[in-house]
Amino acid sequence: MRGLGYQQYDAPILEEAELYIQKSGEELGNKQLYHFYDKGERHIALRPEMTPSLARMVAAKFGELKFPLKWFSIPNCFRYERPQKGRLREFWQLNVDVIGLPAGPIDLEFLYMITQLFAGFGAKPEQFQIKFNHRGVLDRWLQYQKLESYKSTIYAVLDDWYKTDEEVKTATLKEAGLSQSQITAVLKLNQDRTYQEIAYEFAELRLILVNLGTIFQDVQITFDPTIVRGLAYYTGLVFEAFDTNPNNSRALLGGGRYDDLLDLFGKQAPAIGLGWGDATMANFLDNWQLWPADLHSSAGVKVGLLPNSDQDLIKIYTEILPQLRANNQAFEIDYDYQRNLKKRYSSLKKRGCQEIIQF
Amino acid sequence: MRGLGYQQYDAPILEEAELYIQKSGEELGNKQLYHFYDKGERHIALRPEMTPSLARMVAAKFGELKFPLKWFSIPNCFRYERPQKGRLREFWQLNVDVIGLPAGPIDLEFLYMITQLFAGFGAKPEQFQIKFNHRGVLDRWLQYQKLESYKSTIYAVLDDWYKTDEEVKTATLKEAGLSQSQITAVLKLNQDRTYQEIAYEFAELRLILVNLGTIFQDVQITFDPTIVRGLAYYTGLVFEAFDTNPNNSRALLGGGRYDDLLDLFGKQAPAIGLGWGDATMANFLDNWQLWPADLHSSAGVKVGLLPNSDQDLIKIYTEILPQLRANNQAFEIDYDYQRNLKKRYSSLKKRGCQEIIQF
Numbered sequence A, B: 001m002r003g004l005g006y007q008q009y010d011a012p013i014l015e016e017a018e019l020y021i022q023k024s025g026e027e028l029g030n031k032q033l034y035h036f037y038d039k040g041e042r043h044i045a046l047r048p049e050m051t052p053s054l055a056r057m058v059a060a061k062f063g064e065l066k067f068p069l070k071w072f073s074i075p076n077c078f079r080y081e082r083p084q085k086g087r088l089r090e091f092w093q094l095n096v097d098v099i100g101l102p103a104g105p106i107d108l109e110f111l112y113m114i115t116q117l118f119a120g121f122g123a124k125p126e127q128f129q130i131k132f133n134h135r136g137v138l139d140r141w142l143q144y145q146k147l148e149s150y151k152s153t154i155y156a157v158l159d160d161w162y163k164t165d166e167e168v169k170t171a172t173l174k175e176a177g178l179s180q181s182q183i184t185a186v187l188k189l190n191q192d193r194t195y196q197e198i199a200y201e202f203a204e205l206r207l208i209l210v211n212l213g214t215i216f217q218d219v220q221i222t223f224d225p226t227i228v229r230g231l232a233y234y235t236g237l238v239f240e241a242f243d244t245n246p247n248n249s250r251a252l253l254g255g256g257r258y259d260d261l262l263d264l265f266g267k268q269a270p271a272i273g274l275g276w277g278d279a280t281m282a283n284f285l286d287n288w289q290l291w292p293a294d295l296h297s298s299a300g301v302k303v304g305l306l307p308n309s310d311q312d313l314i315k316i317y318t319e320i321l322p323q324l325r326a327n328n329q330a331f332e333i334d335y336d337y338q339r340n341l342k343k344r345y346s347s348l349k350k351r352g353c354q355e356i357i358q359f
Helices: A016-024 A026-029 A051-062 A104-122 A135-144 A146-157 A168-177 A182-189 A193-199 A201-214 A278-287 A310-326 A341-350 B017-023 B024-029 B052-062 B105-120 B135-144 B148-159 B166-178 B178-189 B193-199 B203-214 B278-287 B309-324 B341-350
Strands: A014-016 A034-037 A043-046 A069-073 A076-078 A090-097 A128-132 A221-224 A235-243 A253-257 A271-277 A303-306 A331-333 A355-356 B014-016 B034-038 B043-046 B070-075 B077-079 B090-099 B129-133 B220-223 B235-242 B254-257 B271-277 B302-306 B328-333 B354-356
Touching: A014 A016, A014 A051, A016 A043, A016 A051, A034 B034, A051 A090, A069 A271, A069 B302, A090 A104, A090 A278, A104 A128, A104 A201, A104 A235, A104 A253, A104 A271, A104 B309, A128 A135, A135 A146, A135 A193, A146 A168, A146 A182, A146 A271, A193 A201, A201 A221, A201 A235, A201 B309, A221 B309, A235 A278, A235 B302, A253 B043, A271 A278, A278 A310, A303 A310, A303 A341, A310 A331, A310 B105, A310 B203, A341 A355, A355 B166, B014 B017, B014 B052, B017 B043, B017 B052, B052 B070, B052 B090, B090 B105, B090 B203, B105 B148, B105 B203, B105 B271, B135 B148, B148 B178, B166 B178, B166 B328, B193 B203, B203 B220, B203 B235, B235 B278, B271 B278, B302 B309, B309 B328
Parallel strands: A128 A221, A303 A331, A303 A355, B129 B220, B302 B328, B302 B354
Antiparallel strands: A014 A043, A034 A043, A069 A090, A076 A090, A090 A271, A128 A235, A235 A253, A253 A271, B014 B043, B034 B043, B070 B090, B077 B090, B090 B271, B129 B235, B235 B254, B254 B271
16 A cells, blocks of 8 residues: 555554444444443444544644545454454454545546455456445435435445346335336336446546546446445445455455545545455455465474574574574574484474474 | 564453452552443453463464464553553553473573664663573572561562662661661662572573673663562572663563462463563653554655645546556645645645655
């Protein structure tokens, strides 16, 4: 992230529970919130997400900060729910936010940054896809179709778009009171020409749509009216990225523009951000064998050392280790002078020593 | 740590409170424990230290692990106490442990590793000092002096050795019932010849004492009978390291041998470990201006880009960024086409761009 011009920040794991109850919506802020009363009778929660802490901190130092902020963090977050594939009780999440730049070219830069992060893992264009949409377009289209009063039902149907078949969608929309022609309009949203026309009314979205092929080339990135990101606080561009391997169907990352981020704290600054969780990303790295090779091993060649006496040991510390350290080479010393040399040798080999020095 | 042959592990932030109430002693396991009952009525604590989690996990997988384990972790830990200089409610702590090697040359290697970690920060020998002692020596000496029954009082006096004057020490020891000659013996422990002689009875300690000058050269490392590390679980070598700047008097790190680490879980394996906290270390890095230069800045030269139109922007994304990314150079784009060019230029300069490309 530093190579993309971002600075790292951190925040406490514990916050007052109220921060999430007000801010994070029913699911995160209530059902899944890991909260309790501490020894001082304070109502405390383990953070279920990083954004409310970010908003609280930026609002508190609003006058002192140089905007725009381009910040990232890799916090662990907690959800009180049954663990399942791709969703764990404790997880780590890359958070990236730009605060203080209105909708515009930064929205395009954000999508570009995502492709660069995938490239950083060595991912190939056929292995992932990015889908984006725009809350403003969706809301104007609902208005145009006179469907504003059904907004929450339609958002819910779009949110589950690829998980439900047409029958279920139709039933849900019918139950909410939509007419047959309105239902048809929602079901055909993906091919709706008016929707595409409205999209071009938003300058930042037009910039992205017009230059998609030029800038992103072979990356699979598509404008998809069904991407809404739940009911939460987004105000403009929204996006998600997916593994193209169907065994890993949950979004790898999601985010968008949320210009009312700081409203709760009485401040105003436009913002765009994303969250990228570790659980689905770990599945992605498994699927395409993209784990960094040196993640669990030592730097460079690890040298094994087989002293047979304290005298050898002194030689190691005064002559050999200074050289190995100067080259930043890892080492491991077997201290078991009494044991069979062959066994000691093969034990060091098994522990990852590529070179072994004997005495 | 990887360069020193260690592997990284992680553990949960939450554990059952019982783990610490049993294991961590009065201060950590009771008064300072941040504990609560969760929604499932479980008695839970935020970890105040990493070692009990390590012991629990190693014991659980005891049969599958290849010993010796050489492991490290950098967890955040929590203490319910008033924040003060060098002690915060949430802090980060490097934990290093070797499990499965008995007292021997590994104890020397541990002290060597500490000097290497200081060297990694660019610290000079005059900026820090290491002090070590041995619980076995101390206990044998207490036996020799027939002072075993006063062990906890004497440990407490040694623990506060450099914080209290002779009068206070004398009063405490007198109150506990020591005779005048016994009090004198304790007060002169630092120069006690018998204590030095007992030290040579322990092979691993003898190895360290005999080779101190040869191996550690100009590092300030001294055998100091007053280092005890509280009443907690140590069984052999104990050590602490200090900033030589008197404004930062708390230990930077501490640790030692604790061969009964796994006893609580019904397993047996000798072990040696250390904890190195971030708060006093941050003071140390402040004192000697040793913060890594690139900690809060981007990698390499950061390039500022000043487009005046969407057309310039496309050029940036298709021609310039691919080159910058290939060189892993950080960039920042100013999107405010309308604003005065001079102001935009100086704003990018202020944001750390050493090179600026105009259109």
